[in-house]
Amino acid sequence: MMNNTGSMAAATPAENFSEFKYFVAIWYVVVDFFVFAAATLILMLCSLHLLAKTRKPIFTFLIPTLPPISAALCWIPLHYVVHYGIVLNVFGAFRIRLWPRLAPPNCQAATAVLGSSTMCSVEEFYEWVGLAGQPGGLGKMMSDETAVQLIVVGLGSLLFWCFVGWCFMSQWNHAVREDRAEEHIRWLRRSVFSCPPLDEDEHEGEGKSGPRRRQCQVLDKMPNSLEQLKQAGTCHIDEDCVLQVVVADSGDFATIEKYQPQDATTNPSLILAASKKPEYAKLIDNAVAYGKKHGNGIEEQVESTLDALLVEFGSEILKIVPGKVSTEVDARYSFDEKLSVEKALHIIDLYKEKGIDKSRILIKLASTWEGIKAAHTLQSKHGVNCNLTLMFSKVQAIAAAEAGAFLISPFVGRILDWYKANTKQEYKKEDDPGVKSVQQIFNYYKKYGYKTIVMGASFRNVGEITELAGCDYLTIAPALLEQLYNSEEPVPKKLKSEDASSLDIKKESYLNDEALFRFMFNEDTMAVHKLSEGISKFAADAVTLKGILQEKIEKA
Template sequence: MKQTALAQLQQFTTIVADSGDLNAIATLRPLDATTNPSLITAAAMQADNQTLIQDAFAQARREGYQEDAFIERSIDILTVKLGVEILQLIDGRVSTEVDAALSYDTNATIAKAKELLALYQDYGIAQDRILIKIASTWEGIQAARVLEAEGIHCNLTLLFGLAQARACADAGVTLISPFVGRILDWYKKAEGVAHYPIEQDPGVLSVKQIYQYYKQHGVKTEVMGASFRSIEQVLALAGCDLLTVAPNLLEQLAATERDVPRLLSPQSNATADLDAVVIDELSFKNEVQHDLMASQLLQGGIDGFIKARQQLHQLLANATAHAEIMA
């Protein structure tokens, strides 16, 4: 019997579940898992997680938080509690995101990362099982530089091009999450194209370029492709260090029987001819600002995560108001 596409892919790529759904993670049993504000908000709406929400409220009350600060602290506690639940189902790491509203504030990002880690440590979780997830702005990357120097591992997200990847390499971050599907979506809309052959998919090509640059220049930062629209995109990056995939696509991979060749490897650098560059703040911001795709998607991603957190804030505010009425 031929192995499934997922089983073959797992022979040379670490598969990560891109989900906050505990039931899906329990079923899929990935090595690692990633979350973001949208996934946390979706998880908070599930009936199975209402006890976690009430526990978060209780802890925030014990700590003396009130009004908006109470809700914001409850969000952080809930986010970590979900991370703890995920870690009980997997053997590897979970990525937990810093509030996207802090994406342009280096010091605030560092402080929030340490707050989240302190919560994990209170629940008995070792630091090496946590990746602090930070948007790949210049300020976010510099926060990651400081955190990494202190032994705190980071996952730089909302990454859409080589300028961001180079800055992350220079900062010595543990892992980057270049987005595939959002890049494809942008080019389809911008160029009025309904479909790209997989070998011309701009999101896939972007991740390949970053992977090849890193391997050519001996960069230790791990590359984790993210934001997939199809299993074809996933399989086109077979061999990438890690791939974080939504449960519905993981299920499709597990149900698909086809040969999966390894398309990326540390030795496959024949087309990687870009010089190693240490990028400074001015050149970083110039490159990102002059790349319309990268600049729009970076800011749009930050705005989307801020909106998701605001939705979660309102959800929890409504929940606590309802509990007070019923008391």
């Protein structure tokens, strides 16, 4: 027990403060600062996480103010433990001192001010252990002059850090107004934790898996560009907001699983490329076996085999994606409404034989007049959802929406190809004519409340994709999916359905006027050329694929 009567002479450090207690006191300071530093880091991480989730400015205010608040508070537990020790008090029944207090006995300065208090002053204790240069005890600390100085310094510090917090809030609000919220959060992470960009080389010899890399991957869990693209959702009229749907544009289902697409699209060109890989030989064998059983002559067998092969690939893809797969009707039927409908229903029947419901299938049709009318018949009379592809103009898009098509695929990259070839110009991503075409269609649909989904397709580079962030769906080839997967570039939302309502867009109608549709479509030289070219390319690839299948049938 400590004697507080003051009768005992003040002890010297050498007499009453052992080297062991001195060492323990130093460790008190070290542990206290470490605990508060760790707590500050955790709170800042939580603030960043909550900012990313809620977008509330208050968290940007907290980020710069947490360190000074922590620095001010860390002295309180240090002072308490040093002068009181650690005592376990169980409901007043008994007290157990878990750790002794380290303050020297006979605290005369504390006794003089607080009477019989057992608490020594901070200054006296630090003077005792040699950490302070000027004694004076609690009496000096409580003097009016010192108190005023402390109040002024405290208020000044408080105002300064409030100003810093306000500046952070202002920067955040500005970033939100300019759709740069994700970029700003990333900047905060980089600033707070000093993590290098993920594409920078690490310490020599460690490569991209070194300790600095792992540390920053933990602290800076920034979504990659593909995840950001998925998060750039849009809102349909009278529906809740949803994540943007990323669709894999590939028949090579073995390569798309890691990107976790919602849907997938195929066409004869993609199936032709995939069918040349040995890992898909079994699917071709299954299709050949089916074709030989369901055809009288070689031509019928080849036709049946092609249909079966498309369904074989589609069925395997549906084991990977949770949504839908698009299967294309032979491009040779692009100008025949009746045959397009018949072929579409046959494909649906083949899927049904495999136990796959039509709700998971999109029938892919070229956006000719006949293709659009076939989609109208399939949607309205058979409940079969359609994907109108090879779309290059707003005229096609308007007719497709009037036909009630489930989805359209306006092409981006092929439009850019045509303009680059004919104007000999290079285009920035924001000036890309293919991007502008999809933006125009998207705004028209949202302005007039059409439910048809806009799925941007045929991309040449990542810039085209990110400029359409916010579009309903985007169908992306594996090579570009890989670039997005490995990138951390910010992907702000560019297309917003709520903005379309204020745009001055003229209402048009084509579904019930074939002559007007053909005339207006014919006025767009680019669209006419690219539609013709696309149909010819798909038809040619289908012929090539049939040739391969015929050889296999003849050898089987």
